[in-house]
Amino acid sequence: MFKKILIANRGEIACRVIKTAKRMGIKTVAVYSDADSEALHVKMADEAVYIGSSKASESYLMSEKIITACRKTGAEAVHPGYGFLSENAAFCAALSKAGITFIGPNTKAIEAMGDKITSKKIAKDADISIVPGFMGLIDDADMAVKIANEITYPVMIKASAGGGGKGMRIATNDEETRQGFARSKSEAKSSFGDDRIFIEKFITKPRHIEIQVLGDKHGNVIYLGERECSIQRRNQKIIEEAPSPFLDVATRKAMGVEAVNLAKAVDYCSAGTVEFIVDEKRNFYFLEMNTRLQVEHPVTEMITGLDLVEQMLLVAAGEKLKIKQDDVKLSGWAMESRLYAEDPKRNFLPSVGRLKRYRPPQELKNKNLIVRNDTGVYEGAEISTFYDPMIAKLCTWSPTRKSAIYAMANALSEFEIEGVGNNIEFLQTVMGQERFINGDINTAYIEDEFPNGFFGATLTKKQKRDVIACAIMMQFLIAQRAGQASKKWVVFIDGEEILTKVNFIDGVGWKLKIGKDKNKAQGFVWHFGASLARIIWNDNERPILKVKQAGTGFNIQYCGADLTLKLLLPKAAKLMRYMPIKTTPDMSKYLLCPMPGQITRLNVKTGDIVEAGQGLAIVEAMKMENMLTAAKHARVKNINIEVGDVLAVDEVIMEFEEI
Ligand code: ADP
Ligand code: ADP
Ligand code: MG
Numbered sequence: 001m002f003k004k005i006l007i008a009n010r011g012e013i014a015c016r017v018i019k020t021a022k023r024m025g026i027k028t029v030a031v032y033s034d035a036d037s038e039a040l041h042v043k044m045a046d047e048a049v050y051i052g053s054s055k056a057s058e059s060y061l062m063s064e065k066i067i068t069a070c071r072k073t074g075a076e077a078v079h080p081g082y083g084f085l086s087e088n089a090a091f092c093a094a095l096s097k098a099g100i101t102f103i104g105p106n107t108k109a110i111e112a113m114g115d116k117i118t119s120k121k122i123a124k125d126a127d128i129s130i131v132p133g134f135m136g137l138i139d140d141a142d143m144a145v146k147i148a149n150e151i152t153y154p155v156m157i158k159a160s161a162g163g164g165g166k167g168m169r170i171a172t173n174d175e176e177t178r179q180g181f182a183r184s185k186s187e188a189k190s191s192f193g194d195d196r197i198f199i200e201k202f203i204t205k206p207r208h209i210e211i212q213v214l215g216d217k218h219g220n221v222i223y224l225g226e227r228e229c230s231i232q233r234r235n236q237k238i239i240e241e242a243p244s245p246f247l248d249v250a251t252r253k254a255m256g257v258e259a260v261n262l263a264k265a266v267d268y269c270s271a272g273t274v275e276f277i278v279d280e281k282r283n284f285y286f287l288e289m290n291t292r293l294q295v296e297h298p299v300t301e302m303i304t305g306l307d308l309v310e311q312m313l314l315v316a317a318g319e320k321l322k323i324k325q326d327d328v329k330l331s332g333w334a335m336e337s338r339l340y341a342e343d344p345k346r347n348f349l350p351s352v353g354r355l356k357r358y359r360p361p362q363e364l365k366n367k368n369l370i371v372r373n374d375t376g377v378y379e380g381a382e383i384s385t386f387y388d389p390m391i392a393k394l395c396t397w398s399p400t401r402k403s404a405i406y407a408m409a410n411a412l413s414e415f416e417i418e419g420v421g422n423n424i425e426f427l428q429t430v431m432g433q434e435r436f437i438n439g440d441i442n443t444a445y446i447e448d449e450f451p452n453g454f455f456g457a458t459l460t461k462k463q464k465r466d467v468i469a470c471a472i473m474m475q476f477l478i479a480q481r482a483g484q485a486s487k488k489w490v491v492f493i494d495g496e497e498i499l500t501k502v503n504f505i506d507g508v509g510w511k512l513k514i515g516k517d518k519n520k521a522q523g524f525v526w527h528f529g530a531s532l533a534r535i536i537w538n539d540n541e542r543p544i545l546k547v548k549q550a551g552t553g554f555n556i557q558y559c560g561a562d563l564t565l566k567l568l569l570p571k572a573a574k575l576m577r578y579m580p581i582k583t584t585p586d587m588s589k590y591l592l593c594p595m596p597g598q599i600t601r602l603n604v605k606t607g608d609i610v611e612a613g614q615g616l617a618i619v620e621a622m623k624m625e626n627m628l629t630a631a632k633h634a635r636v637k638n639i640n641i642e643v644g645d646v647l648a649v650d651e652v653i654m655e656f657e658e659i
Contacts, residue, residue, distance in 0.1 A: 002076045008066045009081030011376035014041035017079045020309040029073045033059035040376050054386045060084045063091040067098050077101035086292040087114040103316040105291050109266040113289040117160045123286045126265040128258045131285045133200025144181040145174045154202040159188030165235035166191045205442040206277035209244050211259035212300045215268040216315040222325045223256035230441045233348045240296035240336045242303045245439030251282050271308045302334035302397040333404040334397040337427045341389040344426035344454040349595035350389045354382050356419030361411045370397035383420050413544040429457040429560030457560030470545045471554050471565045472502040473524045490573035492566040591654045593647040597621030608636045635659045
């Protein structure tokens with residue numbers, strides 16, 4: 001086994017690899033850029049080497065610098081994590097030339113599979129069912145239109161070198177094909193430095209189900225079951241699970257066998273993932289192979305009991321796989337939620353900033369429950385625009401799917417993040433949705449369930465009761481501390497006005513009256529200033545709420561809803577009715593920048609007349625190009641910015657006037 005390895009990555013995945021290496025007694029070397037000098041992976045590793053400025057192209061993507069760092073520290077092997085150089089065949093070849101082991105597959109497999117066009121050809125030759133499409137390169141928009149018509153709409157325009165859902169567009173007509181071709185090409189060029197584009201049939205509402213494979217250098221390849229990753233936004237996964245609630249034993253086996261055949265076709269000798277899309281009839285089609293450790297690999301680890309990084313290290317060192325296909329037993333159910341710095345209420349646009357508060361739930365492992373949180377951040381760390389905006393991967397395991405979902409919902413309600421927009425509320429909302437709980441999911445789930453966007457969950461009557469109960473118990477404790485005796489409070493919530501009564505009796509517990517309903521709670525765990533509160537209704541019902549004092553009331557986050565409650569004494573509540581109602585200013589005549597980013601294109605000038613839906617400007621953030629469009633017919637009154645400007649959220653880009 002290696003004595004020392006270098007991890008050519010950052011963030012949670014670098015930390016995750018370091019953990020296993022440590023456990024195996026292998027020394028670790030981290031690399032870091034300017035932005036990461038204080039990063040967690042640097043603190044966790046035995047040694048760290050500075051490799052350049054914050055831009056990935058000047059640090060994490062520079063293979064020479066990684067090789068020099070190996071030489072300097074005596075690292076014998078490199079684990080590339082995912083992203084960055086993980087699927088870069090030239091890097092792999094350069095390492096081999098330098099006598100350093102790549103902890104991943106061989107160069108040939110990366111070359112063949114890292115490219116979507118080549119991999120589809122190989123898959124076809126290996127008799128694997130592929131998404132129908134044109135497997136050649138597409139030169140220009142005219143050719144794209146011709147091919148799209150041959151395949152028949154809808155089609156998907158894709159970058160051959162693509163990844164992370166980037167460089168990908170759906171087109172349903174010729175005009176969309178032309179536009180999509182141009183957008184995909186330029187996104188592919190800026191993200192991957194490779195603008196080759198191809199087109200395939202767009203399969204409507206499929207499930208994304210992928211097979212984890214594992215091979216060694218002696219020709220053995222096995223599969224470790226599947227993961228379902230159908231909950232996606234912008235073709236990027238956010239919730240994954242293993243196993244899939246959709247597969248039966250026969251389909252699992254058929255997909256596993258095809259995945260192994262494909263891996264064998266390229267002498268695959270590491271951990272890898274064969275991605276498929278599966279239609280309603282359980283027909284499955286090969287999508288691509290990821291020749292690396294996958295972001296969502298923890299869910300497979302949790303149901304197989306294997307450590308995939310350990311397996312990668314063992315096979316890279318030349319050992320034979322100890323596990324045979326028949327030894328692979330899937331047990332229980334695992335869920336993963338990707339916590340991203342992004343704003344679901346603004347169409348999931350990326351968000352940046354400092355983590356003023358970062359309090360993950362307690363990790364734990366027992367017979368019926370595992371809570372695991374993979375992260376690369378800490379309280380006070382900065383989420384910058386330079387890298388992937390993922391904050392953490394929260395995973396739960398339990399014997400059944402329902403209990404794994406319940407555990408996830410609970411873990412999310414304890415997860416506190418402040419200072420950076422994040423998707424916790426959104427994840428909580430999905431965990432509470434009937435359709436998700438029933439496993440009735442596909443890749444269009446988010447579009448279908450949130451057709452007009454996400455605005456926070458709507459609470460059930462019972463959940464609302466929890467929120468009000470929490471508020472009046474806090475209020476009772478605060479009032480008691482201040483020496484006030486009032487037990488009656490009027491709660492203003494969601495446009496409603498509810499008369500409540502709260503009392504605590506030693507040895508009896510809490511007596512609560514909310515409107516006409518009487519409730520009893522065994523206990524309430526909260527102290528002045530705390531940000532989490534737990535109501536103990538009884539032994540089984542113990543909801544956790546995120547709470548904050550706000551004016552004459554509270555801000556409470558619960559089950560995906562974010563509510564502001566006002567609490568007044570009955571006398572004051574009467575007077576409230578005579579207060580004027582605040583109005584919000586009309587912002588519809590401005591185009592505001594929806595995310596921090598750079599304006600890379602302006603399509604209009606002052607005086608232009610624009611139509612609803614017309615593209616006005618492109619703002620680029622996190623390497624994604626986002627077209628901002630006009631909301632209605634209007635004239636551009638003035639433009640406040642220039643191409644190249646870097647804007648903050650809500651900065652005014654242009655102003656319109658009615659015509
Ligand atoms: P997974 O398929 O493992 O779930 P994603 O497809 O979301 O993960 O991508 C994982 C990470 O790797 C993301 O940070 C993504 O931006 C990055 N990535 C994936 N493919 C590429 C690529 N070809 N070039 C650069 N980065 C990539
Ligand atoms: P990436 O390398 O970015 O992960 P993939 O080819 O794996 O790209 O596609 C990512 C996601 O986009 C898939 O999980 C799926 O939801 C969607 N997708 C890709 N190709 C198709 C297709 N032909 N039809 C329908 N959905 C697709
Ligand atoms: Mg993929």
